[in-house]
Amino acid sequence: MNDKGKMVIQATGISRGFRQGPKRVQVLSDVSLQVPAGTSMAIVGASGAGKSTLLHILGGLDQPDEGDVLVDGQSLWKIGDSERCDLRNSRMGFIYQFHHLLPEFTALENVAMPLLIRGESTTEAARRATELLEKVGLDQRMDHKPGELSGGERQRAAVARALVGNPGCVLGDEPTGNLDERTANHVFEQLLELNTELNTSLILVTHDMALAAKMNQRFELHMGSLKPF
Ligand SMILES: Nc1ncnc2c1ncn2[C@@H]1O[C@H](COP(=O)(O)OP(=O)(O)O)[C@@H](O)[C@H]1O
Ligand SMILES: [Mg+2]
Numbered sequence: 001m002n003d004k005g006k007m008v009i010q011a012t013g014i015s016r017g018f019r020q021g022p023k024r025v026q027v028l029s030d031v032s033l034q035v036p037a038g039t040s041m042a043i044v045g046a047s048g049a050g051k052s053t054l055l056h057i058l059g060g061l062d063q064p065d066e067g068d069v070l071v072d073g074q075s076l077w078k079i080g081d082s083e084r085c086d087l088r089n090s091r092m093g094f095i096y097q098f099h100h101l102l103p104e105f106t107a108l109e110n111v112a113m114p115l116l117i118r119g120e121s122t123t124e125a126a127r128r129a130t131e132l133l134e135k136v137g138l139d140q141r142m143d144h145k146p147g148e149l150s151g152g153e154r155q156r157a158a159v160a161r162a163l164v165g166n167p168g169c170v171l172g173d174e175p176t177g178n179l180d181e182r183t184a185n186h187v188f189e190q191l192l193e194l195n196t197e198l199n200t201s202l203i204l205v206t207h208d209m210a211l212a213a214k215m216n217q218r219f220e221l222h223m224g225s226l227k228p229f
Pocket of ligand 1: 018027049052
């Protein structure tokens with residue numbers, strides 16, 4: 001199927017503010033973003049600019065005060081909680097600065113988890129998880145628990161877990177921010193390769209301008225607005 005040109009995420013008129021003590025802080029003001037299938041985009045901005053807030057909203061983890069987010073043309077906030085959960089589970093992958101792998105499970109089990117949650121058979125989930133772990137070069141580490149992996153290996157396992165369900169879009173919040181430069185580059189290159197190979201869109205929040213330069217599009221979040229650069 002050729003879905004080039006199709007929009008995976010369409011966010012329009014997003015506004016979001018928070019009450020902080022007596023003050024109200026407006027974090028996002030009328031932000032719109034179109035995410036075509038298979039693209040990669042970087043979002044940069046100062047600490048506190050609202051990058052994580054925007055990513056949470058794009059991923060359906062937080063509801064905007066105004067505006068709407070469509071995933072595959074479906075409004076995230078005109079459906080029920082369980083439908084939204086299903087849509088998130090089937091169409092989105094998340095990678096954070098901290099790996100959030102479950103410590104008592106092996107790499108294979110951690111990567112298989114999203115598929116088991118959505119009701120795939122154990123055999124199919126294990127087959128697909130193995131495939132993704134091979135793609136990120138962890139085929140020799142499948143039975144290792146997170147505590148037995150290096151920082152880079154844990155993030156590669158997190159990348160495999162985000163992509164295992166063949167999502168339309170992967171959202172990464174500084175996923176290489178805790179790694180040394182060499183390891184960060186390695187994890188990032190793998191993420192970009194998989195994004196191309198699987199035709200998954202990738203939205204990455206990063207501080208690293210060199211990484212941002214390798215993406216298809218770059219945006220800066222500043223004073224509540226998103227501007228291409
Ligand atoms: N749940 C919340 N409640 C109150 N304030 C919040 C909440 N989430 C974020 N904020 C505030 O919104 C602003 C942007 O936060 P964030 O999106 O985490 O920025 P960034 O990821 O760019 O560093 C910050 O001032 C932060 O304190
Ligand atoms: Mg943040």
